[in-house]
Every structure is written in C-alpha cells, then in structure tokens.
Amino acid sequence: MYRYSEFDTAFLAERNAQFRAQVERRIDGSLTEDEFKPLRLMNGLYLQLHAYMLRVAIPYGTLNSAQMRQLALLAEKWDKGYGHFTTRQNIQYNWPKLNDVPDMLDALAEVGMHAIQTSGNTIRNVTADHFAGAAADEVADPRPYAELLRQWSTDHPEFQFMPRKFKIAITGSENDRAVIKAHDIGLQLVERDGVLGARVIVGGGLGRTPMIGKELSEFVAFDDLLAYLEATVSVWNQIGRRDNKYKARIKITVHEHGIDAIRAKVNERFLKVRPQFKGADMNLLEEIKGHFAPPAYRQASVASFESAYTNDPVFRSWVDTNIAPHKNADHAIVTISIKKHGATPGDATAEQMRVMAGLAEEFAYDELRISHEQNVILPHVHKSDLPAIHAKLKEHELATANIGLISDIIACPGMDYCALATARSIPVAQEIATRFENLKLEHDIGHLKIKISGCINACGHHHVGHIGILGLDRAGVENYQITLGGDATETAAIGDRTGPGFAYDEIVPAVERIVDTYLNQRASAEETFLETYRRVGMAPFKDALYPEARANAA
Amino acid sequence: MARAFTPKVVTANDLLVGDVIYQTEDDSWTRELSQAELITDEAHAQVRLLDAARQASKVVGAYLADAVAGKNGPEPTHFREDFRRTGPSNYAHGKQETSPQPRA
Numbered sequence: 129m130y131r132y133s134e135f136d137t138a139f140l141a142e143r144n145a146q147f148r149a150q151v152e153r154r155i156d157g158s159l160t161e162d163e164f165k166p167l168r169l170m171n172g173l174y175l176q177l178h179a180y181m182l183r184v185a186i187p188y189g190t191l192n193s194a195q196m197r198q199l200a201l202l203a204e205k206w207d208k209g210y211g212h213f214t215t216r217q218n219i220q221y222n223w224p225k226l227n228d229v230p231d232m233l234d235a236l237a238e239v240g241m242h243a244i245q246t247s248g249n250t251i252r253n254v255t256a257d258h259f260a261g262a263a264a265d266e267v268a269d270p271r272p273y274a275e276l277l278r279q280w281s282t283d284h285p286e287f288q289f290m291p292r293k294f295k296i297a298i299t300g301s302e303n304d305r306a307v308i309k310a311h312d313i314g315l316q317l318v319e320r321d322g323v324l325g326a327r328v329i330v331g332g333g334l335g336r337t338p339m340i341g342k343e344l345s346e347f348v349a350f351d352d353l354l355a356y357l358e359a360t361v362s363v364w365n366q367i368g369r370r371d372n373k374y375k376a377r378i379k380i381t382v383h384e385h386g387i388d389a390i391r392a393k394v395n396e397r398f399l400k401v402r403p404q405f406k407g408a409d410m411n412l413l414e415e416i417k418g419h420f421a422p423p424a425y426r427q428a429s430v431a432s433f434e435s436a437y438t439n440d441p442v443f444r445s446w447v448d449t450n451i452a453p454h455k456n457a458d459h460a461i462v463t464i465s466i467k468k469h470g471a472t473p474g475d476a477t478a479e480q481m482r483v484m485a486g487l488a489e490e491f492a493y494d495e496l497r498i499s500h501e502q503n504v505i506l507p508h509v510h511k512s513d514l515p516a517i518h519a520k521l522k523e524h525e526l527a528t529a530n531i532g533l534i535s536d537i538i539a540c541p542g543m544d545y546c547a548l549a550t551a552r553s554i555p556v557a558q559e560i561a562t563r564f565e566n567l568k569l570e571h572d573i574g575h576l577k578i579k580i581s582g583c584i585n586a587c588g589h590h591h592v593g594h595i596g597i598l599g600l601d602r603a604g605v606e607n608y609q610i611t612l613g614g615d616a617t618e619t620a621a622i623g624d625r626t627g628p629g630f631a632y633d634e635i636v637p638a639v640e641r642i643v644d645t646y647l648n649q650r651a652s653a654e655e656t657f658l659e660t661y662r663r664v665g666m667a668p669f670k671d672a673l674y675p676e677a678r679a680n681a682a
Numbered sequence: 683m684a685r686a687f688t689p690k691v692v693t694a695n696d697l698l699v700g701d702v703i704y705q706t707e708d709d710s711w712t713r714e715l716s717q718a719e720l721i722t723d724e725a726h727a728q729v730r731l732l733d734a735a736r737q738a739s740k741v742v743g744a745y746l747a748d749a750v751a752g753k754n755g756p757e758p759t760h761f762r763e764d765f766r767r768t769g770p771s772n773y774a775h776g777k778q779e780t781s782p783q784p785r786a
Contacts, residue, residue: 154697155697155698155739156739157738157739160738161738161742161743175695175700176700177702177765177766178700178701178766178769178770178775178777179776180700208773208775222770222775223775224700225699225700226698226699226700472772472773543762543765544765544770544771544772545770552765552771554770554771555771555772558772601761601762604759604761605761606761
C-alpha cells in the first residue's frame with residue numbers, strides 16, 4: 129500500500145482548504161455557479177438528478193481496512209448509509225450536502241484519500257487489474273507504476289485543460305481484467321530480455337463512438353515510459369479537437385489521423401520530452417515499489433479448507449465461482465459479490481464496508497480491492513481462512529456465489545441518479561438478476577457478462593458486454609437496445625446491435641429469449657455464451673427476438 | 683411556424699441540499715411539483731425563468747420543464763421529470779422519504 133509522504137499530506141490539506149473557501153464563497157454569493165462549477169468538478173463534486181454526488185477516487189482500486197472504514201464513516205455520517213462502487217474503481221456518494229463536502233474531503237485526507245481529478249478534462253483515476261499483486265498470471269504488479277502515474281498526472285500543469293477527459297488503465301497480465309483496450313491509454317506490463325516495460329495501447333473508448341484501442345508501441349522500457357506517455361498526451365492535447373466535444377477524445381484523434389501518423393508525432397515529441405526526464409521518476413518508482421512489497425505469506429495447512437470444500441455444498445459453490453488462483457498456491461483471491469440478486473449492483477452499506485474491512489484486517493493482510501466490475505476483492509487469503517470468511521460474509525448478505533455469472537451485472541446509476549442518463553439501468557439489472565435466480569438457471573448458463581448503460585456515454589460498458597443493454601429515450605419512453613458478442617478482455621470486441629430496441633417491460637423477457645437461444649444452440653455445457661455467439665452468429669438470436677420479422681419474411 | 687407553447691414549471695436544484703425544487707406563484711420555492719406555478723404564457727415563462735436565475739445564492743440550474751394541469755396541481759409529462767419529482771426507484775430515498783408520491 130502506498131503511504132503518503134509529507135509532501136502528499138501537505139498538498140492535499142492545502143487543496144482541501146482551498147475548496148472549503150471556494151464552497152464558502154459560493155454560499156455567500158461571491159462566486160456564481162458558472163465560476164464555482166469547474167472548481168467543484170475538479171474536486172469530484174457533481175450535481176445530479178436529486179442531489180449532489182461526491183466521487184472519491186480509489187487509486188488503482190487498492191484500499192486498506194482503515195480506508196474502507198473511513199468510506200463507511202462518510203456513508204453513515206454525511207450520506208444515507210451506503211456508497212456506490214463504480215466501473216472506474218471509484219466510490220460515489222449520492223446524497224451529500226454542499227456544506228458537508230469540505231468535511232468529507234478532510235475525513236478522506238485523514239486516510240490518504242481524495243476526490244481530485246475524478247471529473248473534468250484531466251487525467252482521471254488510473255485504474256488497474258483488481259487482482260494486481262496476487263494474480264498467478266502476472267509479469268509484475270502494475271500498481272507501483274499506477275501510483276507513479278497518479279503522482280505524475282495529479283495537478284500536471286500541462287494537462288489541466290485538455291480537449292476532454294483522459295483515462296488510463298494498467299495490467300500486469302496477458303489476461304486483461306482491466307479493459308485496457310477501452311481506455312484512452314491502456315498499458316500491459318511486459319518483460320523483454322529481462323527489462324520490464326509496457327505495451328502501449330491508445331485510442332480505445334466506449335461512449336457514443338466505441339473503439340477498440342490500437343497498439344501505439346509494442347514495448348517501451350520503464351525508463352522511458354513516463355516520457356513516452358507525456359509525449360502521447362501532449363500530442364493529443366495539441367491536435368485533439370476542441371471544436372466538438374463529441375470528437376474530442378483521443379480515439380477520434382487516432383481515428384482521424386491514423387495510428388501511424390500519431391505514432392510518428394509521438395516519437396517526435398518523445399525525443400523533445402525525454403531529456404527532461406533525468407531519472408527522478410525511476411528513483412521515485414523504486415521508492416514506491418517498496419510500498420507494494422508482497423505480504424509475508426502465512427504458511428499453514430490447507431486441510432480445513434479441503435474438508436469444508438468436500439462437506440459443505442454452499443461453500444463449495446461459492447469457492448467455485450468467487451475464488452481465483454493466487455500466485456502462492458496455498459493462498460486464494462476472494463471476490464466478494466456486492467450483487468446479491470435483486471440488489472443494486474455496486475452498492476454496499478456502511479455495515480458491509482466495515483465487515484469487509486474487518487475481514488481484510490483479520491485474514492487478508494489488510495488489503496482490499498475494488499473491481500471495475502463493481503465487486504470487492506480480498507487479494508491475499510490463506511485457503512484455510514476461506515470457511516471463516518465465507519461464514520462471516522453469509523451473515524451480511526455478501527456471500528452470493530455469482531461472480532462471472534448472469535447476475536454479476538455491471539450497471540451505471542442510470543436515470544435513478546444521473547443527470548445525463550436517458551433511461552434507468554438499476555431496475556433492469558435488479559430484475560434480470562431476480563428473474564434468473566427464480567429460474568435457478570444461473571449456474572447452468574455459466575460465464576455470461578451483462579453490462580447495462582443508461583445513456584450512450586456507456587459508463588456501464590454495454591458495448592463490451594456479452595449481452596449489452598443501452599437505455600435510451602425514444603419519444604418520451606424508455607427504450608432498450610441490445611448488443612451481443614461484446615468482449616472486455618484481451619480479445620476485446622464491440623458488440624453487434626440486434627435490431628430495434630425494447631420497451632422497459634419487454635427488456636427482461638428479451639434477455640430471457642437470448643439466453644434460451646444460447647442454451648438451445650450451445651454445442652456442449654462447456655461452450656460459453658460468447659463462444660456460441662461467435663460460432664453461430666446473430667441469426668438465431670434475431671429470430672428469437674423478432675419472431676414477427678421472421679414471420680413477415682416467410 | 684414556431685411550435686405552440688406548452689405549459690411549463692420553473693424547476694431547479696437547491697444550492698445547499700441539491701434536491702429538486704419548483705418555483706411557486708408567490709415567488710418562493712417548493713419541494714412539491716403539485717404546488718408549483720403552472721405557466722401557460724410563453725412571455726411570462728421567460729420572465730419567471732429570469733426571476734429564478736437571479737436567485738443564484740439559493741438555486742442552481744433553473745430551467746423550464748414541461749408539465750400539465752392535473753387534479754392536484756401540475757404533473758410531469760416526461761418520465762425524467764417524474765423521477766425528479768419522486769426520487770430513485772431502487773430505494774425509497776429523496777422525496778419518497780418525506781412525501782409518498784406514487785408514480786402516475
């Protein structure tokens with residue numbers, strides 16, 4: 129875990145004091161809303177549909193128990209007793225009052241957290257593989273580099289007024305759990321001839337013009353990476369379009385100029401920028417790495433785990449879905465589902481946050497992660513502790529065994545909270561989860577990712593869902609478009625639209641027809657939804673969704 | 683030809699709390715859409731919007747929202763305004779906590 133230096137602490141205290149004064153000046157009338165809005169957004173404060181919303185960064189998704197407890201405190205003291213974990217490893221509070229926000233920010237600073245650059249046209253929270261540092265398949269822990277990027281991008285003078293927002297994701301594994309191909313820049317750590325560096329992907333993004341990122345460089349050594357990234361952002365900052373908000377993201381710049389032209393410009397800029405980096409960043413990285421040293425893994429027998437696995441079917445089912453392999457064979461990675469059937473995806477109560485903090489402290493070397501899939505992870509757990517963890521989770525409605533299954537749905541807040549939304553997404557997610565729970569089909573269906581957004585900005589990543597759902601306003605009525613075959617991993621793909629959308633009360637039955645079609649079409653129980661879709665294509669799903677079109681054609 | 687004017691209410695968010703508020707005939711603000719002033723004249727609507735915009739130390743983002751006359755005062759014509767007057771659908775938070783207002 130990164131520990132703040134005196135510099136970090138002083139910087140944050142000063143920034144919070146500035147914002148406190150800005151809030152006071154807004155309330156006493158010295159600042160107009162037009163003047164205040166950019167200031168509040170820089171500090172993560174939005175005004176949404178029913179209230180303000182404070183978005184707090186959880187850098188690269190990593191937390192310790194004290195931080196999680198502080199998030200619980202904020203939820204209880206200044207909000208309605210819960211928080212919403214987002215698809216960008218942030219937490220959002222949906223009901224803060226303007227007067228209270230400076231106190232909330234001071235409380236966050238006590239545990240080394242902030243809301244800086246969680247909005248605005250800046251480099252946003254750098255996200256990372258939520259299994260970082262624990263995954264059996266990684267080359268190196270990406271978080272030290274992510275922390276370096278956080279420090280580099282925070283208040284970077286060149287990057288405060290960019291054409292649009294800028295999102296960076298980083299992974300240390302070939303298996304992409306960080307959706308790096310749907311970010312402005314995606315980094316995959318790779319080793320070449322004993323030198324650690326990164327493959328750099330650029331120009332990915334979802335939103336109104338979804339694009340899969342392209343390879344800008346197959347390898348940039350760590351020594352050069354920060355200069356290379358600065359050159360990349362700098363090129364876009366200069367030639368990115370400011371005339372049209374919808375064409376301002378780097379994906380459009382890459383699309384319009386072509387990846388080869390962008391690469392040439394970046395290389396040219398890199399030669400100018402590189403001499404400014406004299407190694408201080410590498411010294412800092414070395415220091416940061418010390419903060420992320422792996423825990424001293426406990427050695428003990430795993431017999432109690434094996435016995436529970438054999439004898440307790442509920443525990444076994446949970447282990448089979450929610451546990452991932454750890455690089456230490458006696459340890460495991462636990463994903464805690466905060467998507468109980470029928471609950472709001474990503475929401476956790478203050479009590480649940482404290483329970484998870486307690487488990488992290490007692491069993492998981494004091495570490496927690498938040499995934500972009502809106503779940504909470506205990507990254508390092510000795511297998512013998514799994515039965516005790518499972519028992520505790522069960523008491524607090526946190527033991528749902530559904531990771532990677534149809535009810536493990538990503539959903540943005542949609543029109544229940546968001547001022548930009550064109551339709552609701554939360555109730556659609558709730559009803560799909562409840563429906564398939566009632567049918568008891570979830571485990572038979574297997575690996576299936578549903579992702580729901582309540583507008584084209586695609587916070588719910590619908591384009592890369594195996595089944596993607598997009599809520600729109602069609603002539604004053606909620607209407608939901610479906611895409612199939614999207615993929616958020618290293619084999620990233622944008623889903624294909626099935627055809628006309630469905631009304632609010634038709635969307636869950638439509639999903640059911642899609643799933644039925646998959647179950648009928650799959651070659652075997654082992655063939656996943658995505659594999660079946662790739663094999664049989666859109667036609668059988670279309671037939672099931674639009675029987676009248678088929679009848680008319682006949 | 684210009685589109686015919688449809689009735690409106692002036693709505694905004696409260697500066698301190700952030701919740702949805704509506705302008706009333708006597709120039710105060712209410713949390714209840716049913717108590718809002720329903721404006722049927724276009725020129726008057728512009729004047730009332732300017733009145734709201736002048737109260738920058740009380741309200742944020744005032745705009746004219748479509749509404750129709752109902753049995754108990756103005757009612758929304760679009761689902762977005764229906765959500766704004768009620769609150770989210772996943773919890774009984776927002777206006778549902780204090781004033782149960784079943785959706786039309």
